[in-house]
Amino acid sequence: xxxxxxxxxxxxxLPIELGERIGLLDHVPAGLPEGAKPPKHTFRWDLxxxxxxxxxxxxxxxxxxxxxxxxxxxxxPGATALLRALKQEDxxxxxxxxxxxxxxxxxxxxxxxxxxxxxxFVLKNNLKNILKGRFRALRAQVPYKLxxxxxxxIGAAAASETLxxxxxxxxxxxxxxxxxxxxxxVSLADLERVLIATRAYEDDSERILDLARxxxxxxxxxxxxxxxxxxxxxxGFSRFGPRLVPVYNYFQAAMVLYEDRVLSARxxxxxxxEMLDSGQYELGHLATSVQDIIRRGRVTRETALQLVxxxxxxxxxxxxxxxxxxxxxEQIAEAxxxxxxxxxxxxxxxxxxxxxxxxxxxxxxxxxxRRDRRKKGMA
Amino acid sequence: MHRIVVxxxxxxxxxxxxxxxxxxxxxxxxxxxxxxxxxxxxxxxxLPKLRHxxxxxxxxxxxxxxxxxxxxxxxxxxxxxxxxxxxxxxxxRGEGDAxxxxxxxxxxxxxxxxxxxxxxxxRRAALAAVYPTExxxxxxxxxxxxxxxxxxxxxxTAEDLVGFAVMGSAYAKLVSSNRRPRVALLSNGTEAGKGxxxxxxxxxxxxxxxxxxxxxxxxxLDIPRGVADxxxxxxxxxxxxxxxxxxxxxxxxxxxRYAHKExxxxxxxxxxxxxxxxxxxxxxxxxxxxxxxxLGFTHPFIKAHGRSNARAVxxxxxxxxxxxxxxxxxxxxxxxxxxxxxxxxxxRAPSASDATSG
Numbered sequence: 001x002x003x004x005x006x007x008x009x010x011x012x013x014l015p016i017e018l019g020e021r022i023g024l025l026d027h028v029p030a031g032l033p034e035g036a037k038p039p040k041h042t043f044r045w046d047l048x049x050x051x052x053x054x055x056x057x058x059x060x061x062x063x064x065x066x067x068x069x070x071x072x073x074x075x076x077p078g079a080t081a082l083l084r085a086l087k088q089e090d091x092x093x094x095x096x097x098x099x100x101x102x103x104x105x106x107x108x109x110x111x112x113x114x115x116x117x118x119x120x121f122v123l124k125n126n127l128k129n130i131l132k133g134r135f136r137a138l139r140a141q142v143p144y145k146l147x148x149x150x151x152x153x154i155g156a157a158a159a160s161e162t163l164x165x166x167x168x169x170x171x172x173x174x175x176x177x178x179x180x181x182x183x184x185x186v187s188l189a190d191l192e193r194v195l196i197a198t199r200a201y202e203d204d205s206e207r208i209l210d211l212a213r214x215x216x217x218x219x220x221x222x223x224x225x226x227x228x229x230x231x232x233x234x235x236g237f238s239r240f241g242p243r244l245v246p247v248y249n250y251f252q253a254a255m256v257l258y259e260d261r262v263l264s265a266r267x268x269x270x271x272x273x274e275m276l277d278s279g280q281y282e283l284g285h286l287a288t289s290v291q292d293i294i295r296r297g298r299v300t301r302e303t304a305l306q307l308v309x310x311x312x313x314x315x316x317x318x319x320x321x322x323x324x325x326x327x328x329x330e331q332i333a334e335a336x337x338x339x340x341x342x343x344x345x346x347x348x349x350x351x352x353x354x355x356x357x358x359x360x361x362x363x364x365x366x367x368x369x370r371r372d373r374r375k376k377g378m379a
Numbered sequence: 380m381h382r383i384v385v386x387x388x389x390x391x392x393x394x395x396x397x398x399x400x401x402x403x404x405x406x407x408x409x410x411x412x413x414x415x416x417x418x419x420x421x422x423x424x425x426l427p428k429l430r431h432x433x434x435x436x437x438x439x440x441x442x443x444x445x446x447x448x449x450x451x452x453x454x455x456x457x458x459x460x461x462x463x464x465x466x467x468x469x470x471x472r473g474e475g476d477a478x479x480x481x482x483x484x485x486x487x488x489x490x491x492x493x494x495x496x497x498x499x500x501x502r503r504a505a506l507a508a509v510y511p512t513e514x515x516x517x518x519x520x521x522x523x524x525x526x527x528x529x530x531x532x533x534x535x536t537a538e539d540l541v542g543f544a545v546m547g548s549a550y551a552k553l554v555s556s557n558r559r560p561r562v563a564l565l566s567n568g569t570e571a572g573k574g575x576x577x578x579x580x581x582x583x584x585x586x587x588x589x590x591x592x593x594x595x596x597x598x599x600l601d602i603p604r605g606v607a608d609x610x611x612x613x614x615x616x617x618x619x620x621x622x623x624x625x626x627x628x629x630x631x632x633x634x635x636r637y638a639h640k641e642x643x644x645x646x647x648x649x650x651x652x653x654x655x656x657x658x659x660x661x662x663x664x665x666x667x668x669x670x671x672x673x674l675g676f677t678h679p680f681i682k683a684h685g686r687s688n689a690r691a692v693x694x695x696x697x698x699x700x701x702x703x704x705x706x707x708x709x710x711x712x713x714x715x716x717x718x719x720x721x722x723x724x725x726x727r728a729p730s731a732s733d734a735t736s737g
Contacts, residue, residue, distance in 0.1 A: 228433070230430075231406060231430045231431060231432060232430065233427060233428050233429055233430055233431075234427045234433075235427040235428045238427075248432060248433035248434050249433075249434055252433070281434065282380055284380060284382075284412055285380075285412070285434040285435065286434070287437075288412065288433070288434050288435065288436070288437040289433060289434045291437050291438065292433035292434070292436075292437070293433075295419070295423045295426070295438060296423075296427055339437065342419075342437065342438065342439045342440060343419045343423075343438060343440055344419050344440030344442070345440075346419035346420045346423060346440060347420070348423065349420075349423070349424055
């Protein structure tokens with residue numbers, strides 16, 4: 001009986017799967033199975049320019065990205081190790097990407113190749129937008145990502161959330177808006193004004209407002225990472241408050257997560273090793289990354305020194321066994337300590353006073369920046 | 380990875396322009412790490428405002444710095460922890476590979492001289508300067524010729540001048556992509572016997588070398604023409620020449636300004652020439668060159684102009700990176716060793732008179 005039901009479910013599911021694959025239907029994440037315990041921590045990841053090194057600054061880049069195979073696609077050094085470290089029993093990994101649904105197969109294959117497990121994977125249904133003549137929605141970020149994240153939270157609400165995005169698009173704005181909505185620092189009326197500023201279609205706005213009413217509330221988002229893919233000045237993100245940390249690489253993100261007690265020293269080492277193995281980073285770069293994040297006041301010296309001490313214990317317990325390519329750990333640890341000492345007695349500048357974010361203004365500014373970039377041929 | 384130490388507090392526009400130049404260099408040079416030496420709190424406030432690569436720019440705290448108008452020896456004695464001294468120390472200790480500064484020239488040279496070691500075979504260091512000339516050189520049509528020494532070694536011997544020729548030639552080869560730079564001695568006549576005894580002796584030695592493209596002596600008027608790519612002279616003469624050339628350039632600019640104000644016809648003439656003047660300015664823009672090297676030590680030091688802006692600093696860092704990538708110091712040492720070897724063989728070989736007298 002059970003077998004027959006499962007077969008029936010699979011058969012009825014086939015047209016939906018096909019519809020999703022060709023982009024005629026929206027993929028709705030399954031959420032938690034009935035009776036399942038809610039996750040403790042949800043990690044939401046963007047894909048392009050956050051996990052995957054993607055160029056879409058020109059049409060040629062877009063075309064190249066579309067025809068690339070899974071094996072051609074490159075993850076940023078350390079991102080895979082970090083995602084694997086974050087995938088624990090009571091953690092949930094949700095990927096929300098602006099890539100079109102037609103790329104699901106190749107992107108899923110890439111994640112499988114990297115050994116990255118995830119719970120949700122949402123892509124943008126641009127075919128539906130084209131068929132409906134909704135050309136504004138093709139580039140729209142807020143009206144796509146915000147409801148996708150809220151829908152996911154309605155399906156499985158965690159006590160804590162950490163979000164990963166990049167500096168290429170409006171991730172900082174969307175993530176902060178999402179966080180402030182959950183924390184009820186942004187009212188429905190404010191959200192409506194923001195949606196008007198984003199030029200969201202009316203029916204989309206109504207759906208988003210409905211989701212905002214239903215989404216489980218709480219001050220759940222305690223960390224937002226913005227990967228500085230464009231190497232944007234980090235100070236430009238200070239207005240978003242200390243919750244948002246711009247990072248140059250995933251070793252810095254791992255350091256912050258270590259301070260937040262999300263990752264252990266051993267897991268930080270795995271991120272570091274992946275970065276070293278990529279050939280794009282040397283030990284000196286990692287030590288300098290530590291100094292940078294301390295200088296910006298995002299991690300304390302004490303945390304950095306504690307990490308070095310704990311990493312030493314991990315190294316003794318054999319985490320670096322077989323790594324004859326690396327110098328003895330004591331030498332590495334001393335290089336990291338020296339980098340911290342190089343700062344002398346400097347104290348990082350105190351964080352600027354936090355003012356409530358004016359999302360309408362932020363959205364307008366982002367549109368203007370995007371227009372400027374397009375004029376300069378930077379997409 | 381090449382580690383380039385930058386004195387972040389030296390220069391008329393320090394630290395803002397220096398840090399900005401370093402930030403831009405960090406994006407342009409994948410294989411380099413830039414170490415900014417200066418007040419960590421100040422640098423820590425500037426860096427986050429700029430596009431840069433946080434994994435490739437680091438800060439090393441220095442509590443003080445030498446002002447542009449301070450007396451070098453006194454300033455270094457009074458401020459042992461000044462940025463230029465700490466920067467030179469880092470290189471001496473092997474924590475950096477090259478140094479760049481737009482600060483006080485005397486203090487920078489002295490800081491290097493006190494901490495760094497000379498290359499084997501090199502007796503004295505030489506500070507070089509670049510000067511725009513009529514003729515271009517190298518694969519990149521470089522409009523700049525190199526003059527050395529311009530102040531590091533006041534009294535020179537013939538051997539020093541030969542060393543300067545080797546160092547200048549190696550630098551021009553690398554930075555101007557000039558396969559065989561024309562090397563000349565600055566004298567008061569083109570004939571081999573003209574000039575003081577050290578010039579005459581250096582001429583005799585350089586004529587014998589096959590490693591260099593030595594074209595003989597040149598006179599002062601040949602410098603702006605660009606007859607030679609590398610002009611070799613003593614620090615005393617080089618400094619006088621450089622200051623005079625700068626003075627002439629300034630006077631020409633002042634005269635043009637005067638003409639612009641004085642008569643409508645002259646003004647119109649200048650306007651008609653403006654595009655040509657602009658082109659000339661862009662060709663001879665010293666900011667694109669970045670800086671001039673202090674040669675002879677085991678590490679390269681690029682002295683950027685005191686008025687350097689961010690672009691000039693970026694270019695100075697790029698020149699330092701090029702010097703490291705092209706193994707400038709190694710090339711100088713190798714050529715010096717070859718010359719020494721040949722000179723040794725020559726002195727050991729029995730001369731014809733020895734043979735006959737035996």
